[in-house]
Every structure is written in C-alpha cells, then in structure tokens.
Amino acid sequence: MPAYVDPIERRLLADPVLLGDIAEAVGGPFHVLFPERVSLNIKTFQQAFTAAGVDGFVYFGKKANKAACVVRACAESGAGVDVASTGELVAALSQGVRGEDLMVTGPAKSDELLWLAARHRALIAIDALDELRRLGELELPVRVLLRVLPEGSNSRFGLDPMELEQAIQAISGSITLSGFSFHLSGYDVVARSELAAALVGHCLRARANGHPADTISIGGGFGVDYLDAQFWAKFQNTLSANWFHTNPATDYYPYHFPVPGAAMLSAILDHQNLAELLRDNEIRLAIEPGRALLDRAGSSVFRIQGVKTRTAQGNPYDILTVDGTSLSLSEQWFDSEYLPDPVLWPTRPGRLTPTCVGATTCLESDLLSRRRIPLPRRAHLRDLLVYPNTAGYQMDSNESTFHELPLPPKVVLHAAADRLRWTLDATSR
Template identity: 65%
Template sequence: MGLTGADAPAGAGPGSRGEHAGTVAAPLPAHRDDWEQQVLDDPQLLGDIAFAVGGPFHLMYPSRVAANIRGFQQVFTAAGVSGAIFYGKKANKAACVARACATAGAGVDVSSTGELVAALSQGIRGADLLVTGPEKSDDLHWLAARHGCLVAVDSLAELNRLATLDIPVRVLLRVLPAASASRFGMSAEELDQTVTAAADQPSISLVGFSFHLSGYDPVPRAELAVQLLDRVRAARAQGHPATTISIGGGFGVDYVPAGHWAAFRDEVNRRWFHSGKAFESYYPYSFPEAGPAMLAAILERDDLAGRLRKTETTLAVEPGRALLDRAGSTVFRVQGHKIRHEHGQPYRVLTVDGSSLSLSEQWFDSEYLPDPVLWPAGAGTPTPTVVGAATCLESDMLSWRRVPLPRAAVTGDLLIYPNTAGYQMDSNESPFHELPIPPKVVLSQAPGGRYRWALDQS
C-alpha cells in the first residue's frame, strides 16, 4: 500500500508541501563502508544469519576497528608525538574488539575486574591496560597491581589504599577541571597533597595526570593539556617520573553527511515523529573533525604537539565510540505492520523482534537518528515509517521519527541500523520479557572476497 505524500522532498520548504507541510522527515543516510555495502548486496548472507540466530543480532567487523586505531596512530606519528591509545571498553564489550586492539597495538581502558579479565583473555597485556573509575574496589586494585596495569587514581584516599598493597604500581592522578561540578577527579589543592604523598610511598610510581571533559570541543582539551604540562614539570622536580598526560575520550564520530544533518536541524518538528514526540537534544551526528582529525586539531592548538615533544611527554587518549566508527550494525526482523494517521497523513508502524534497549540513545532520552536500511532492497513507493519494539511498553520505540524508507516494509524483511557498534549495542541491553539479548556476529573476509561469520566469544 503506497502512502500519499511520502515522496515529498525532505529539503522542500513549507510552501511546497501544501497544508501538510513538515510531516515528512528529512532523510539521514549513514556513511557506508565497502564491507557494509558488500553485506547489503549479498543476496543470502544476512538472511542466513537471521535464520541461524532466530532473532535480532549485532554485526561486528573488527578489521574496521584496527583501521580506526591506525588512524589515531598516524596522527601521533605525523606530529612527532609519543602517543598511547586506550580503547574505552565500556563502549562495546565484544571480545573481537579487544582482540583487534591487541593486534593493532592499542591498550584498553577498563573499570571493573570483569573488564580487566576480559581484556587479558583477548591478548591485552597488563602493561597496556588503563584502570579508571572512582574509588575502585580492593579486588580491582589488587588485580591491576599484580598485572602491572596503569591506574588512574581519583583521590588521596585511593592512593593510600593502593599503597597498602605493597605492590609496585604506576598511577595517573585524575584532575578535576576548573569550574567543573563533576564528582570525579581532584582539585588543585587535592592534587598538590596527593603528589606530595606519592613521594612518600615507595611502591607508587606517579607517571602523570589524566582528565575527562564532556562535549566534543578540541579547544578545552588542548588548553587543559597545556596547563598540565606545568604539573608534569613540577612533579618531576619532586622526583616523580611524570611522563604522561591522558586527555580521555570524547572524540566525535561522523555518522551522516553534513548537508543531511543541516536539513534535519533546520526543519525538525514534532510532526516528523510518532505521537508528536520531542527530544531536547541529539548527538551531533555530523562531525567536521571526527576521530583522528579531532586529535590532530587538539595537537595543533597552542602548539601542544611542540610542547609535548619539548618536554618528552606522552599524550594518552581513551576513545571508545571513535574506535568503533563503522565497525558494526544491528539487524532486526520485521514481525508486523499497521497504518496510523497524524495531521491527515498516513505512515507505517513496524514492530520488530527486538527492543530499543539495543539502541541506547534512549539511555539519554534521545533518538538514534541514522536511517535504518531495509533488506532486501526493492522497488516501491517511498514510505514514512516508525519502528516499535516487541514489548508491551508504549515508550519502547526504536525510531520515533518517520524514517523515509524506500518502500513499504513487510513481515520477514530485515531492518539494519548502521554504525551501532559505539555505545548502541549492549550498553543498555537487558532480557526484558525474557527476550534474549542479541548475539554479536563477527564478520571476516574469506578467500575470494566473500564474508563469513561466527559468534563473538564474549
């Protein structure tokens, strides 16, 4: 069944849409890698996986993770700066990602004994693990110290607890940025006290400082890193090694083309969403300086790269989402559909075999916006479509926005949400209704260029 008005151009002004102006959502097609296109073009692969798994699943392509790591490494090399990369494991717990980090020369940032053990099991050495988080448990301290991990210390009390282990341990001191209301990190006075206290603990090796900033602006990251170089020099004067500054994560990801994102922001309104839903904010899905390019911008600001070289200081980064860019997708099967009308316009409501807990922007009371892809491809009438989950919750919607699908979806079709590896998979999943959590399916390229798959080990 075709839906009248569904093919109105997304960028057209209100006058071109007549009395129903603004009811058709602007498309937000995701950037697509060759591997993704090849998977979508394969007439059997996705259908075979869906048949074998029997429910929703996540695709993972770890080769892309390795390529993203190389992108950050190349920026450090080009700037002549000693760099260290620690993958923020909380962004996705797939074993194949940790294995990709091990083979590509990246470390892993962990915050629990479970994450630490999982990283070790995939070949990450203890020396390449950064242990973060507030007031870590005694068990985590002991395990980290035994394996020679680098520990980001959040308070003087935590430093003292580490010292009682009487095991040599390397530490970073986490800094509370000025004017920040964060519960994490230490103020300038607390840092002074902790630096002094560390000098009296023979088992403690103070190797530097770390911080985390919210948002995605490179400027404050560079400015705070420059300020911390003064602390590095002062710590060295007190006899500490102080070789490293970690600037944390927050490296943006470019999901959709800039023009499409601008059209969405300029025209978004409640009529684009089921039941007139509105959200206060969205992730910036188009990012002009994403991932490695943002690192390059940080190093260029205030000649941070030159200052790091002059002081022989290593810059550490802790990207999560940015190392997972285009490294995975999430696949649901359409279970049914119906028609609804709002503002005099019809649109399709799909129910799929999973829940919005697998698209965890809902964790932030927001919407995951990159357009899902309908598989198999086929001709038809462009159809505005919202996507609901297979649960009893009215609020459980994967896509509140009326996504302009190229044809009307029917039962048995697959809906592929692109670029979901970073924080979308598993960050917020639960077996609600005793529905199984979607498994992760790892793709690798076989001889001849085709793709084969296996279940992830996690």
C-alpha cells in the same frame, strides 16, 4: 538521513542471502561487528601521533562495547584498553592485551580491582586519596596517574587542587607517579588542548620533586561523523513534530561532526603547538577513545514481526514492530533518538513509505524510531531492518533481558578473498 557505512557492510547488505542466513541461524535480533574497521580506526589515531611527532598511545574505552573481537583488534593493532572493573580487566587480558597496556579508570575502585591491576602492572588513574593508601598497603610496584578535576567543573570525578597536592606528597615507596589525566564532557578541541598544556606544568613540578611524570591522558570525547553535512543541516533547519509518531526529542548527538576522530586529535595537537610542548618535555600523550574507535564498525539487525498503518494530518504512515527493543539503540532511553536511517533488507523496488519502528515490548514508549523514516518500500513480515554504525555505545550500554527476552548475540564478520565469513563473538557463545 543515510549513514556512512564501511565497505564490508556494503558487501553484507548487497549479498542476496548472507544476512538472511545469519538471521535464520541466530534467531531474534543480533549485532554485526567488523573488527577490521576497529584496526583501521586505531591506525588513523596512531598516524596522527606520528604526523605530529608526538609519542602517543591509544587506549580503547571498553565501556563503549564489550565485544571480545574489538579487544582482540586492539591487542593486534598495538593499542591498549581502558577498563573500569575486574570483569573488563579480565576480558581484556583474555583477548591478548598485556597488563602494562591497560589503563584502569573509574571512581572508588574496589580492592580486588586495585590488586589485580597492580599484579598486572596496569596504569591506574587515581580518583581519590584513599586509592593511594590502599595501593600502598599492597606493597606491589604500581604506576599511577592522578586524575585532575578541571577548574570550574562540578564533576564528582577527579582530585581538586588541595587533594592533588596531598596525593603528590603522599606518593612514595612502591608507587610511581607516571603523570596526570583528565576527562572533559563535550567535544571542545581548545579546552582539551589547553588543559593538556596545563598538565605539562603539573608534570614538570612533579619532576622537580623526583617523580618521573612523563605521561598525560586526555581521555576520550573524539566525535564521530555519522551523516553528510547537508542531511544533518536539513534535519536541523526543518525539524517538525509532524515527522514523528510521538513528540520529538529535544537533544540529539551531533550526527554530523566536521572534524571527527583522528582529525580532532590532530587539531588538539596543533592548537597553540601542543605537539611541540609535549615533544620538548618528552611527555607521552595517552587518549581513551571509545565511540571513535568503533566508527562504522558494527550494525544492529532486527526482524520485522508486524506492520500496521496509522494516519496523522491526513497522511498515512506505517508502524513496524520488530523482534527487539529500543534498549539496543541506547539514545531512545536517554530521551533522544538514533537518527541515521535504517536499511530495509532485502532490497526490492517499491513506493516510498514513511515508517516508524516500535519494539516487541508492552511499553508505549518503547520505540526504536519515533521519526517516520522514508523507507524505499513498504516493509513486510520477516524482512530485516539494519541500523548502521551502532557499535559505539548503542549496543550494550542499556540492553537487558526485560520481558525475559534474550540479549541480542554479536556476530563477527570478516572479509575473505572470495566471500564474507561470520562467526559468533566469544561473548555470545
């Protein structure tokens, strides 16, 4: 199942020496990031707003990747950042994101986070009534959104109808009610559009009580298209336990997504003419994509440390051991699997070899790929295995120094006119 890749990654894989030079310089596994792709992804969302005639603003959901180069790309591309901790807030400011372009989310925010957010005029999504009380005690001018608990949801986040009404009545003095927000799990266009329309009604009622209420945030959940439709359909329709070293997962990310990213935003705006409703009521729509802004913006690279052969049902296959862990491919630790095929580097002729990939730890379950991937040749010691399109949640969210292994550093790749140039990301220096 070959993944879609960015042109800069094709250049990297085609270069006969650069990837090996980086591996030699940094040692161990590492991640490569392409910030120009982040800027392009931001631009596509901004263009979707412009095409619909909607006042919109993009916030990058920072939890999806902590690389400094991603935040710098946001600052340079006119996007904001969605943060949920003092560390994330400070990291965003340090890369040039202005305080008023920060959205502060998350539950039970600390006093320190609320104070810092208020000092920098960030927009704060209120998740509980006590947050309003604590903000009022600061006596600083602050802008807030009230996070709405969707009807029928059992989420631990958001304000139920009674809490929402209490919050609206409690807002006064230095606190400004800028609008409302919500987050939905899954990727349902209709549910997002219709709940956004309902929040327009909340804004109008709040305006009647003297609040500006001119912003709605619909959160993230914009799908990413990793694979061609035919490969994904074939996998789903012919899935067999015989393809795997151990039992296959039962739940996978939808690696083919027919209406991804900015196209999904356009579909949300188009449903029941939400765009016109927003325009007519002069309401700004905020979005907080994470994975979708990182589509094709990075890869994870592992060096092969061992190769052995096993046989199942009379068919031989290889088991590789690489110099990292499946903590760097987060799906495995959610009892799932990252399915886009890794690329074996360097490219050489050879014979198709079914191969699964194990990690360097002592855990039987620590497998980067349980699936027997049809590599184009047999892997050898010191070859590199490149997992494509891992910038969105794969790197970072579960990585740890288990076995006292160092965290993989992040390498930033830029395309110069004559060649590719690389440096370490600020988080890895």
